[in-house]
Structures are given as structure tokens and as C-alpha cells.
Amino acid sequence: MRVLLAVAALLVGVVSASLEDLEFQEWKLKFGKKYHLMEEESKRKMNWMTNRKLVLEHNMLADQGLKTYRLGMNHFADMDNQEYRQMLKGFFNRNKAHNATTLLQKTEGSAAALPDTVDWRTRGYVTGVKTQGICGSCWAFSVTGALEGQMFRKTGRLVSLSEQQLVDCTTRNFGCDGGYLDRAFDYVMKNRGLDTEASYPYEDRQWKCRFNPKTVGATCTGYRSTRSGDEKALQEAVATIGPISVVIDAGQVSFQHYTSGVYNEPHCSSGKYHAVLVVGYGTENGQDYWLVKNSWGTLWGENGYIKMSRNKYNQCGIATEPYYPLV
Template sequence: MKVSLFLGCVLLSILVAASGHTFDSKLDEDWKTWKSQHEKEYTKEEEIHRRKIWEDNLRYIKQHNLEYSMGKHTFTMGTNVFADLTNKEFSERMTGSLPFEAVKSTEEAIDEDIEFVEDKGNDDDLSKAPVDWRTKDAVTPNKKQGTTAIQCGSCWAFSATGAIEGQWKLKHGNLVSLSEQNLVDCDRNSYGCMFGKTTYAFEHVIWNGGIESEQSYPYTAVEGNCRFQRRNVAATIRSYRRVPANEAALERAVRDIGPISVAVATEPTSFQNYKQGIYYEQSSDKRITHSMLVVGYGTESNMNYWLVKNSWGTSWGDQGYVKIAKDRGNNCGIATYAFYPIV
């Protein structure tokens, strides 16, 4: 037994040396704890690769948090379930929103009683009181679009169901968790676990006659055959509408209508490792790659923020949520593509 253990250690040392990277032995226990916490298992060769990425991310996070303590940033970062991924891997696995320029729009401009305005700067009347639709029971608990073993780029489906869930609750009085898997399997304009659009999802629900509940059509994170059954429809919508592409209009929509589906840029490594605080990156990449759900807005430490529900589970961010800087140049492109369904 001792000989085998010795040979195993020797082999690991050789592999590490061959990789040209020396691990920080002081992080051994942290590495073991992190793997156990997130149920990570690797082959020996893969472990070397993932440990290197994890250490690189950890150094980046520690440096950022040090700068945060010096007042250079408005948010903190932490090692979540994605800490063993490069930013490229993370973006490929956990985003999945198609460019909206390619949308063949069938959105309807109805509900004319809701007046939107062009962005003219701060609107004190709007910004005085915070909004959080969770307190109105219009937001389901945080969901997760993938597992540690299976990743699915179905953010578009989670954003769409979140918006429908909110509108259904506000009109009919009951909050029902709707089926993302129904959309992943059945929406032929999108591409399942690869990528899709919330607008395509809305159109599918309209023309399909509704969407099933999470209970009747549970999530698997793998695209399969469409198993939709009309008798199990839990919600329907009749159309959808786009919010004008400015933050003042988005603020009015969130205040007056409810949770709003948005598409955002999440390319920076800092977004991958976000933990708490108000997320703001001055040089934030504006490539729209990820769909989320704005459920409110408020002010913290004299900074305005959007309260946004994500679909990466509760181990990411602040229990699955992120506060994105508001009224700061459309940070992350959050107001560029905003939509809501009409029940």
C-alpha cells in the first residue's frame, strides 16, 4: 500500500513537472474542499489542468478583492462552481443567447396605456422607491441551467419562463414554475442546449397554445424529443413586446409591468466570478451573449442597481442574483434587448 501510494505521488509529481506548472502547496486543502463542495471529479491528467486554472482564477479573485478593500471596485468576487473553467470555456458552456439582430420580430405594440419615454437622464420620481418583485411573490426560486457534469446553454429558456411566470402571477394570482425543458425540447427556432432567443421562446408558447409546468415537464439539461401535452398547459401568452432600448424605459417597465427578460454581456472574467455588490466594469464587453431576468432595482451605497435573476444556481453570485450598475451608460448592455410577454 505504501509503495503504491509513493508511486502515485511520484507519477503526479512527474505530470506536474511535465506541465511546466508548480502548484501552491498551501492551497492543497482549499482545492480539496472546493472539489468536495462542488462535487468535482477528474482524471489525473485533467486534475492538473483544472488545478492550474483554479489557481489562476483564485489569484485573480484575491487581487480583485484586495483592490475592492481599497475602494477600487464596487463588487467582490469568489470561487464558485465555475472556478476551474477558463473564461472562454465558461462563456461557451453557460451562455447561449443568439444575436437579436436576427430576430424575425412578431412583437405587438399593445397595452398603449403604458407610456414609455426616451432616456433623459435621472428621473427622481421613478428612482425614489426601490422595486423588488420577489416581495410580490412574482418570482420563482432560483433555477440552474446545468450541473457540474452537464452544461446546457439554455439561459434563453430560463429568461423566457421567468418573464411569463411573473406576468401569469400578476394577472391570475398564482405563481407557477414553468418548464424550461418544454422550450429546450420543442422550440424549433432555437437550438436547445446550444443557444436560442427569448423572443423565439415567446413565439413558440404563443403558437403552440401554451407551456407546461416544471412539475409536469421537469428539467434535464439535455435536449430531447418534444413531449409537450396540451392537457398539461400551465400558462399561455397572446403576444410580447419590446421595451425601448434605454434605461429609463426599462425602469418604467420593471416598475409598472413586472419582471423583464433582458440579454446582457457577460464576457469579462469578473462576471464569471461575481459574488456580491454592484457589478460595474467600465470597459465591459458589450457582446450580448446571455439572457437573464430583471426583477427589480434599487440604490446601495449611493449607487443605483438593477436586481437581476440568473440561471446558474445559488452557488453563483449573491444566491443566484447579481446587482448590475444602473444609470451608468447601459452597463453590460442590459437595456438594449428587453422584452416582456402579454398574458
């Protein structure tokens, strides 16, 4: 009898391992993962299995109503969190205040008149989700997103703009090694234009500047910011102006594997490491959220978006350094 039980246990272990192997191979195919060395494959699989366990345990809590969001096995699933954090080199944290031209002045009682829900995607202000790849260019994608929205507001035409020009030509930023939002807006203003994406497509690397004034898709006359840390002021800006560039702490393992729901991470700091675009806000199952467009492709999050907690003491620093352009 003991022999039969031992054999049965062994078979269960073999089947479980086989299913894990199959799932790992399917995941590799889905995300186009290829490892050239056996040592690399082994390391990546160990990371993947550790993350799979974390995802399953978190989602069990979500099923019980103890978490407001779910995790998934996205293209970061073969990275440990330290490696993932090292990848987040797109925005430099700084304590010095920004120097936007003016601040949006929040009028007394204006918050009461704001809509409960805003989604600028439904009104044509937002281009499709883009992919920054391994280049630390999140700052460029955030800036083009804000400019695309304001140019649509001005002209009624939605034109995708060139992140590559910002990466190549913004000399006061650092290309694929990161940058600042205000310096990018300042560059577009002084350069008197930003080319369209069609004329200056993204390459996932820094190259020589090839700006062509004949293919400009947007101009910028200045840029503004809301009061730092004030979510009500940010809400007013999103509701009345359009998509707003912000920077957040995206370094938590929960952000790394986020897939759906309202992201509520009490361990999030106000440190600013990743630039994104707020395109709206709302409430889901009693949880206020910011609707945020990321630049990691449509296979991350909710088709490339994340709902981040709103009115939770500026969680993840989302209202710390917001910008929008004047066009």
C-alpha cells in the first residue's frame, strides 16, 4: 500500500512539473522569449516559477475580496523585482521643484462641478497604446501623449507624434537612459515643433537627431503644472484640460505583474521613477481610481492601461509632478 501511495505521489509530482513546463513554454511563445544559454533558461524559469507562485497567491486573495486588483504572467514574469527595478531608468527622481511657466489655479468650489467619470479615450484625445521596449524612454511617451491630446483639442485631428525625435534630439535629457518631462516640453517649445510618428518612427534606441520641420505634427508654446501632491487639482486638470503627464513609483512587484482592477499598493512610495499619462478617472466597486496609459504594450495591464488608486494620499506619487502643454 505504501509503495502504491509513493508511486501515486511521484506521478502527481511528475504531472505537476510537466504542466509547469508546458505553461512556461506557452508563455515563452506568447511573449517571444528566447534564451541562448541553458544557464539563462534555467535562471529565467526559476524567476518565472517564483512569480507564478506570487501571482496565484495574490489572485486567491483577490477572489476572496481581500485585494482590489489582480496580477498576471506578463512579459516581466521572467525577471526578479530587482532586475525589473533596474529597468525603470526612464525618469530621474529629484527633490528640486519644477519650473513650469505657471500653475493651474484651482478655483474655490470647482471640484464639486467636476464630472464623476472622465475618459478622454472616448472623445478621441488618445492614440493607441505604444511600446517603449528596452529603451528608458517612458518620459518621451508621456510627453507625446499629452501633446497628442492637446493638439486634438485644438485641431480636431488625432496625430501620433514622434517619441524617437525626443529621444534623439532633447539634449538636456538622456535618451534611452532617462529624462525629465519639463525638459522635453521645453525642447519642443524651443525647437518649434515635434515631428509625426509616421515621419520619424520609434526605433527603441538613441540615434542622431533627424528632425524635419516639414513634417511637424505638433507645436508647444509653453507648459504648466498643477499644485504638487494635490489630487483635487490634478482631477480638475484632467477633467477640464485633457490627458496629463505624470510620474509615479512603478517599482513594486505588484505593479510589475498588474493585470486588472484598481491598483491599491500601500507600500508604494512617492519616489518618481516612471512617466505615464493620466487619461481619465472614475470609481470602480467603490474605489476611486486614475485611468493611466502606460507605454509597455497592450499585453501589460488592462490592454496597456492601469487603474491607480485615487484620493489615497497621493499614492505612488501620482500627483507629485504633473504637466500639460500649451499648444
